[in-house]
Amino acid sequence: MNQSKRYLDIVRDIRDMVRQEKLKPGDRIPSERELAEKMQVGRSTLREALRSLELLGLIETRRGEGTFLSDHRNHKLVEVLSTFILQDNRSHEDVWETRLLHEIAAIQTICQNRTTSQLNIWDSLRSRLKKDGFHREDFVRELMVLSGNRLSLKIWFLLTQYSGNPYDKTVSVNEVDYMDKTLVAIEKQDTTTAVHEFKAWSDWLKKERTRNGNHT
Known part of the structure; x- marks a missing residue:
């Protein structure tokens, strides 16, 4: 995977990973280091992608525990919006x-x-x-x-x-x-x-x- 991959592409990859692994709200996602190694991308770009997901309310970081998927209602917002836009x-x-x-x-x-x-x-x-x-x-x-x-x-x-x-x-x-x-x-x-x-x-x-x- 290209090291210079844009953060929006990484966001989509993370979303696909969540779906493929059937993660649910409250489940922990891999660490920043693990994701960077798995996707073969730079840590700074990955960090930007995770920050964007956090701003959207799709993930939350708990100090000392890791990063977790947020409440499903936030995911519903994304799905509803995407469905509408594609009409x-x-x-x-x-x-x-x-x-x-x-x-x-x-x-x-x-x-x-x-x-x-x-x-x-x-x-x-x-x-x-x-x-x-x-x-x-x-x-x-x-x-x-x-x-x-x-x-x-x-x-x-x-x-x-x-x-x-x-x-x-x-x-x-x-x-x-x-x-x-x-x-x-x-x-x-x-x-x-x-x-x-x-x-x-x-x-x-x-x-x-x-x-x-x-x-x-």
Whole structure:
């Protein structure tokens, strides 16, 4: 298995493992070391995947005991959402728009927070945009995390996971400008421009997926 495997792929692998081994809520899952060895992935990426699952309420870590599957009702939420999303094209479109609403709300929140909008992370993100191999998902997830809204982050993660993730590729030269302008506007606390550029990037992604034969 590829060492550089993305954390969302690892999340799916863990979910498949749970199903195959018929683990139930309350059952212990393998340790971080055991999972890393079994999946042949880096510990840092695996840790990120486990953190995402914990944010979603699908697993819980008990100090000194290990990591366990959480209450089944949280799993039902995932299954219900995925079933709905897979129904038809209209549902896919609704998911795209709903995810975008959460992303825009995150940008607005960041722009309105002087401390967050002036963090050094924005310079770092702009620098990483110019390098090969930077993932779209890293860019958007950073915005969601920095907005500080944990519930919105949970919903966003689910919407992204079950809508044919539009952020599963690395950033191309054709989209860097949209993303860079978004970050510059955030640093200036220019909400209008930041949202405008992010929406323009989202529209570009949608057109790109249509050209490649994918659907939202």
